């Protein structure tokens with residue numbers, strides 16, 4: 081492949097693409113950009129056929145790689161650092177820095193005599209956060225941007241072999257990669273002596289078996305080596321000794337998909353977006369009680385209010401916003417006072433949460449924060465690799481306490497034990513899963529302590545979630561007797577004539593909540609105390 | 621040389637982990653998942669220390685020292701963290717030390733004692749696994765397992781068998797064979813390396829149960845009688861009888877590793893069937909001595925003395941050679957002999973008797 085050939089393919093493909101157009105599958109989760117969005121990583125998704133490398137080339141694909149191969153690796157690292165790009169996989173570590181360390185490590189060892197690669201580049205496509213699917217969108221919609229990013233990263237750090245680790249739950253992503261990689265090889269964009277510059281690089285796919293912890297880079301390395309994925313203590317860092325003991329850089333899908341754009345448009349262009357310490361854009365998967373949920377890409381520094389109320393079009397059913405859970409299961413719940421905080425790595429961390437991979441779950445007044453904490457703890461406990469007691473047993477004990485609290489069995493002592501557990505788990509666990517597992521509990525305890533206390537002291541779930549800890553009451557001064565609740569009640573225990581205030585026959589109410597959801601006039605309130613027939617909590 | 625301070629004391633060391641440097645300087649740091657024969661894993665979090673500048677506590681067993689590093693191994697924060705981990709471990713551990721085979725020899729018990737963890741503040745589930753006695757030699761009581769993974773690493777790093785691993789995740793994780801089968805249905809070779817490194821009573825020698833506490837037995841280092849490799853191990857002796865074989869990690873021959881025969885095949889020592897005196901056929905004895913001889917437990921055999929027995933053998937061999945030629949004799953040597961002994965037997969066959977009929981059973 082030469083520059084001339086690449087230009088020829090681009091010209092032909094551009095014409096052909098203009099005529100053919102691209103059909104976006106109607107069930108695609110990725111909607112066209114909404115006002116306020118800036119698409120860098122997602123720019124090609126839905127705009128090109130991901131199974132044709134020519135389409136990607138039509139969008140200037142692989143021109144960045146050509147440019148990079150005419151620079152020295154040191155210049156590439158410098159440019160990546162100057163762009164201010166930080167890793168999108170969670171920790172926010174600058175990839176240029178990572179490549180620099182790996183490059184140093186390669187230089188400090190003798191070249192392998194057995195013909196094995198001197199270093200490896202791994203693309204982390206494990207994306208295990210429940211509800212997050214940004215990396216999937218990129219891998220499915222624009223696999224070549226990730227391959228090009230990988231080649232650039234490999235050149236910078238001195239790797240000749242790359243692996244893309246994709247979870248088995250993403251069959252379409254795997255399929256598109258299985259198409260893209262041979263296509264790139266055929267055009268000489270992967271393989272030996274790329275662009276005649278003496279740079280060799282090839283990529284293979286490794287499919288993960290669906291463990292959240294395998295997204296943690298050292299566990300991921302174990303998994304690629306064919307072992308059970310369990311985090312390793314650091315040091316040694318993967319950049320020094322990673323896959324099969326070689327210098328290894330693990331970079332996230334979204335991080336890598338940014339790279340070609342940075343080299344096409346220049347570091348200054350990229351650094352022009354975002355905040356002082358968090359440059360560029362970030363994809364978010366908005367979910368929960370928001371009208372317009374889905375995948376978005378926005379400049380760093382945007383506020384939560386803009387995301388939720390402008391792009392997300394506000395809270396469903398005119399309910400009140402209570403909190404946003406950012407950063408996935410290891411992130412935190414931020415209350416309304418953070419709505420105007422700019423979203424970047426520092427601000428989120430300062431608020432006790434995380435950028436994480438970009439999950440954003442919107443919670444409203446009918447979400448119980450104790451139950452939310454329990455939900456995430458259930459997830460992390462299930463996904464703990466079981467290697468270290470603080471995480472394996474500590475999260476189990478936390479989960480048990482939170483479960484008791486949501487079943488009206490919490491005690492004052494439990495509140496203290498929660499604090500004892502969270503403080504210690506976060507400082508004694510081996511990896512970021514254990515250390516971060518307490519964040520949902522810590523942030524909800526910090527910002528919604530009244531809810532915890534209500535569960536413990538009053539056995540009352542004010543959000544109306546924890547079964548057996550509340551009942552409904554129709555407010556006589558609000559009810560206009562429309563009768564909707566009466567019709568919805570499955571057990572027919574609501575009495576009342578048309579246009580007359582209705583009443584719930586409490587001894588027979590099963591507290592299913594159908595009336596509460598149905599009333600359009602906010603005439604049904606949540607009150608302390610169970611009814612005799614409150615559905616008993618499920619025993620866990 | 622790297623200079624660092626540990627508990628305020630300036631120390632110079634050529635390199636290594638915080639644990640290694642501390643041990644070399646007489647500073648004890650508690651450990652559970654660490655074992656001198658295994659690569660460090662950083663799993664149990666008992667060896668956590670404070671490293672200045674680090675947000676979280678760091679495991680001494682894996683953390684390399686560096687220039688100017690400041691380490692605290694006994695600060696209140698460190699001790700509290702270790703106590704926390706022990707409380708968690710205790711919250712999922714059967715408290716039956718009185719009847720536990722490992723009582724007095726258990727690293728968990730020692731640390732619980734040292735850190736004074738009387739009660740655990742955590743109430744909740746604990747594992748309930750039936751005692752796994754489906755296999756010969758090895759008894760598995762997985763309720764006592766603290767997930768240190770020493771057994772897994774021994775099976776992998778020392779024995780290279782990989783019969784056991786961790787299965788499941790979270791609270792359900794467990795040391796098991798693939799699909800949680802009996803050991804005999806896995807590729808386990810019953811070398812018992814896993815038992816030798818287990819810090820608790822989770823893995824124990826089946827035949828030694830109830831036979832003696834660690835302080836009731838004395839250890840005698842000896843060489844395995846089974847084969848020519850000459851592995852060393854410790855016989856654990858109570859009241860003059862061997863009750864168990866344990867690894868001797870300090871010997872240069874096998875460095876603690878053993879095979880199924882050496883570790884578990886010691887019962888013959890006290891077997892009433894064991895031959896301790898040479899026996900001769902009654903007729904042969906009569907032929908040599910002209911008397912009836914001392915009757916033995918075995919019909920047709922009398923108890924002989926070595927002199928008479930060896931004389932008879934020598935005479936028999938010479939007669940065979942002179943009457944029917946050297947090739948009328950064949951010699952089968954044993955793998956229980958050392959290489960030197962086998963060399964000598966071969967000399968006996970080739971030079972003294974003059975035959976090449978010499979062979980070896982090659983295995984036990």
Ligand SMILES: Cc1cc2nc3c(=O)[nH]c(=O)nc-3n(C[C@H](O)[C@H](O)[C@H](O)COP(=O)(O)O)c2cc1C
Nearest residue numbers: 167168169204206207208295296297331332335512
């Ligand atoms: C429990 C856990 C799960 C993780 N899952 C992912 C993941 O699914 N994808 C990812 O890119 N990074 C994940 N990470 C972060 C990785 O360890 C690593 O920091 C990241 O892949 C580095 O890439 P980056 O520098 O481009 O962000 C996870 C970390 C932890 C602790």
Ligand code: SF4
Nearest residue numbers: 465467468471511514
């Ligand atoms: S913190 Fe949890 S996931 Fe991480 S190593 Fe420990 S047990 Fe495994």
Ligand code: SF4
Nearest residue numbers: 775808809811812814
């Ligand atoms: S007895 Fe030996 S082979 Fe069997 S599980 Fe234990 S260490 Fe592995």
Ligand code: SF4
Nearest residue numbers: 765766768769771818
């Ligand atoms: S069985 Fe013993 S050695 Fe193996 S993990 Fe459990 S406690 Fe550790």
Ligand code: FES
Nearest residue numbers: 653662664665681
């Ligand atoms: S001894 Fe260091 S973590 Fe277990």
